[in-house]
Amino acid sequence: MDRRLFIKLAASTAAMSAVPAVGAALAADPIKVGVLLPQSGPGGLFGPSCENATNLAVAEINGAGGILGRMIEPIFADVGGPPSDANQAALKLWKGEKVDAFIGMHDSAVRGALTNLFKGQVPYIYTPVYEGGECAAGTYVLGETPAQQLEPVIPWMAANKGASKWYLIGNDYNWPRDTNTAAKGYIEASGGTIVGEEYLPFTADNFDSNLAKIKSSGADAVLITLVGGASVGFNRAFASFGLPDSVVRLGTLIEENTLAGIGAENSKNLYSSAGYFAAIDTPAATAFSKAYHGKFGADAAALNTLGESCYEGMKLLQALAEKAGSLDVADLENAADGTSYDGPRGRATMSERHVSRDVFLAEADGAGFKVVEVFPAVSAGKNCQ
Amino acid sequence: MDLILTNGMNLVYAVATLALIALGLAVVFGLLGVMNMAHGEFVMLGAFSVYVTQEAGLPILAAVPLALGVCGIVGYCVEWSIVRHLYSRPFDTLLATWGLSILMRKIVEVSFGRDYKSIDQVLPGTVDLFGIAYPSYRLVLLAVIAGFFGLLFIWYRRSNTGARIKAMVSNPPLAAAVGIDTARLARMTFVFGVCTAGLAGVALAPLVRVEPYMGIDYLLSSFFILVVGGLGSLEGLLIGSTVIGGTDAVISTLFAKTSGYMAVLLISILFLWLRPDGLFSRR
Numbered sequence: 001m002d003r004r005l006f007i008k009l010a011a012s013t014a015a016m017s018a019v020p021a022v023g024a025a026l027a028a029d030p031i032k033v034g035v036l037l038p039q040s041g042p043g044g045l046f047g048p049s050c051e052n053a054t055n056l057a058v059a060e061i062n063g064a065g066g067i068l069g070r071m072i073e074p075i076f077a078d079v080g081g082p083p084s085d086a087n088q089a090a091l092k093l094w095k096g097e098k099v100d101a102f103i104g105m106h107d108s109a110v111r112g113a114l115t116n117l118f119k120g121q122v123p124y125i126y127t128p129v130y131e132g133g134e135c136a137a138g139t140y141v142l143g144e145t146p147a148q149q150l151e152p153v154i155p156w157m158a159a160n161k162g163a164s165k166w167y168l169i170g171n172d173y174n175w176p177r178d179t180n181t182a183a184k185g186y187i188e189a190s191g192g193t194i195v196g197e198e199y200l201p202f203t204a205d206n207f208d209s210n211l212a213k214i215k216s217s218g219a220d221a222v223l224i225t226l227v228g229g230a231s232v233g234f235n236r237a238f239a240s241f242g243l244p245d246s247v248v249r250l251g252t253l254i255e256e257n258t259l260a261g262i263g264a265e266n267s268k269n270l271y272s273s274a275g276y277f278a279a280i281d282t283p284a285a286t287a288f289s290k291a292y293h294g295k296f297g298a299d300a301a302a303l304n305t306l307g308e309s310c311y312e313g314m315k316l317l318q319a320l321a322e323k324a325g326s327l328d329v330a331d332l333e334n335a336a337d338g339t340s341y342d343g344p345r346g347r348a349t350m351s352e353r354h355v356s357r358d359v360f361l362a363e364a365d366g367a368g369f370k371v372v373e374v375f376p377a378v379s380a381g382k383n384c385q
Numbered sequence: 386m387d388l389i390l391t392n393g394m395n396l397v398y399a400v401a402t403l404a405l406i407a408l409g410l411a412v413v414f415g416l417l418g419v420m421n422m423a424h425g426e427f428v429m430l431g432a433f434s435v436y437v438t439q440e441a442g443l444p445i446l447a448a449v450p451l452a453l454g455v456c457g458i459v460g461y462c463v464e465w466s467i468v469r470h471l472y473s474r475p476f477d478t479l480l481a482t483w484g485l486s487i488l489m490r491k492i493v494e495v496s497f498g499r500d501y502k503s504i505d506q507v508l509p510g511t512v513d514l515f516g517i518a519y520p521s522y523r524l525v526l527l528a529v530i531a532g533f534f535g536l537l538f539i540w541y542r543r544s545n546t547g548a549r550i551k552a553m554v555s556n557p558p559l560a561a562a563v564g565i566d567t568a569r570l571a572r573m574t575f576v577f578g579v580c581t582a583g584l585a586g587v588a589l590a591p592l593v594r595v596e597p598y599m600g601i602d603y604l605l606s607s608f609f610i611l612v613v614g615g616l617g618s619l620e621g622l623l624i625g626s627t628v629i630g631g632t633d634a635v636i637s638t639l640f641a642k643t644s645g646y647m648a649v650l651l652i653s654i655l656f657l658w659l660r661p662d663g664l665f666s667r668r
Contacts, residue, residue, distance in 0.1 A: 261501025
């Protein structure tokens with residue numbers, strides 16, 4: 001292609017893509033939604049699926065007339081760095097771009113910083129799996145809490161897999177520690193005991209000492225709250241020692257990417273508990289996955305509970321705003337309890353700024369998941385002290 | 386008894402793999418004075434070579450020539466274009482190779498994606514070793530590493546090239562004056578260093594997570610080993626690996642993994658402070 005032709009083509013493409021933006025501006029002002037997701041850092045793996053899922057939700061909502069008659073305009077910002085950087089990014093969107101609401105899919109440290117920044121003045125929907133306990137006004141939480149992921153699942157593991165002697169292993173920060181605090185109650189209630197508990201720094205890449213301890217503790221079940229690369233490394237080493245034959249593994253953040261890294265050969269007797277799996281075969285979930293891959297291609301970033309939660313975030317914003325009739329935090333607060341919507345995960349119903357919803361227990365089947373049990377409408381537990 | 390044997394084998398394995406990983410950095414840093422911040426990325430290239438050969442349906446051994454080829458070519462180009470201009474400026478090499486490491490990660494991320502790549506197990510299953518079940522691939526790997534270091538030790542002691550490298554390291558102008566092509570020798574030393582990093586990546590790929598950002602861990606542990614062991618000798622490398630790997634393994638077993646990592650950091654800081662030349666120094 002010669003240079004002149006290239007410039008002409010580029011110019012005409014730019015002109016065409018500008019047309020819809022002009023058209024939309026003529027209608028009512030769009031609702032600007034700041035979408036905070038990790039595009040860098042350890043969480044960066046989940047940025048692309050979250051961004052896709054957000055764009056899919058926006059396209060669907062706008063195609064059906066928007067929220068309160070206004071189109072949605074998502075503005076993405078990277079919050080993969082430390083909380084102070086995330087604060088700056090959010091502040092820029094809030095005061096600079098004048099966004100009307102925030103949707104965030106990031107770690108809890110960033111959430112703490114943001115709730116302090118927002119102080120309930122702008123609606124903020126927090127979507128990923130988390131440790132529970134968020135109670136700030138104007139902050140609406142969609143993610144699975146330990147109560148949802150473990151309260152029904154641990155008795156199931158005890159009854160169906162004979163899990164009675166549990167070893168708890170996680171990375172050293174608040175999500176694994178709080179998850180395990182909750183887990184201990186459920187394990188004791190199911191008649192089981194804790195035979196070991198250990199937290200690893202994020203830098204750990206050799207798990208031999210942990211595996212030796214697990215083996216000598218006589219554990220028949222391991223609860224894994226390691227995240228990302230640490231979970232991949234641990235599970236691979238776990239399998240190489242032949243432990244899966246005698247010890248069952250349950251993880252609360254083993255999603256599709258992590259399982260792909262663990263690999264089909266190393267995933268025997270591995271279970272994961274979450275609100276969403278790409279393998280859920282309900283009509284709503286199948287339609288969602290079809291639309292996702294239809295829009296972004298068959299090899300788009302793999303669907304997983306974190307990425308999909310960004311789609312749910314937009315759906316919840318719609319449900320809340322339409323029930324309240326505005327995007328004002330005061331109106332949303334009055335309307336929030338009892339708000340419900342139907343998404344790929346099934347029906348979500350809000351109470352105490354959290355949602356009760358179905359929880360899925362999946363068994364790794366090679367490099368994919370197979371849902372083995374659905375626990376319907378599980379409550380997020382008590383989160384406001 | 387079983388527990389002692391398991392922990393003992395784990396210790397040997399940790400020391401051997403650490404030494405293998407750190408070898409490339411020891412060569413490049415110890416002999417050329419280049420703090421190669423992209424060391425871990427060459428390990429990553431080696432691991433991705435395994436991924437590429439696996440996707441092509443080839444056995445893992447086919448990844449060895451691929452990794453050598455890729456790391457060799459990249460290393461040669463990097464030395465020629467960047468590193469050779471900076472040999473007398475250690476801090477500048479650090480910055481330049483740091484930039485290079487970011488570039489390498491991003492190129493791999495763009496080409497292969499950010500997600501974890503699963504490498505098939507090689508020799509899956511365990512072997513009964515005096516009553517404990519130990520992964521077969523690890524045992525083979527231990528033997529290969531031991532053999533490799535043995536050969537390297539003899540070669541460096543006995544060969545002409547080894548003698549020339551030693552001459553270049555101790556007095557570059559004099560080495561050049563007696564007819565040693567030090568520029569070429571330095572380039573080959575650099576290429577050799579990054580190729581061993583690539584080989585370490587191949588060897589470890591079936592055991593670890595494989596993704597574009599995996600290299601950073603390996604750079605850190607290699608650096609600690611060199612701090613403790615000192616620069617410029619294979620003995621120092623092995624001592625450093627033993628101290629770092631041993632501390633981590635023993636403290637992690639007795640207490641917790643976090644304590645193990647903290648002990649490694651403490652030892653590294655103490656060495657930098659009190660014995661900056663390490664245990665085995667050629668200076």
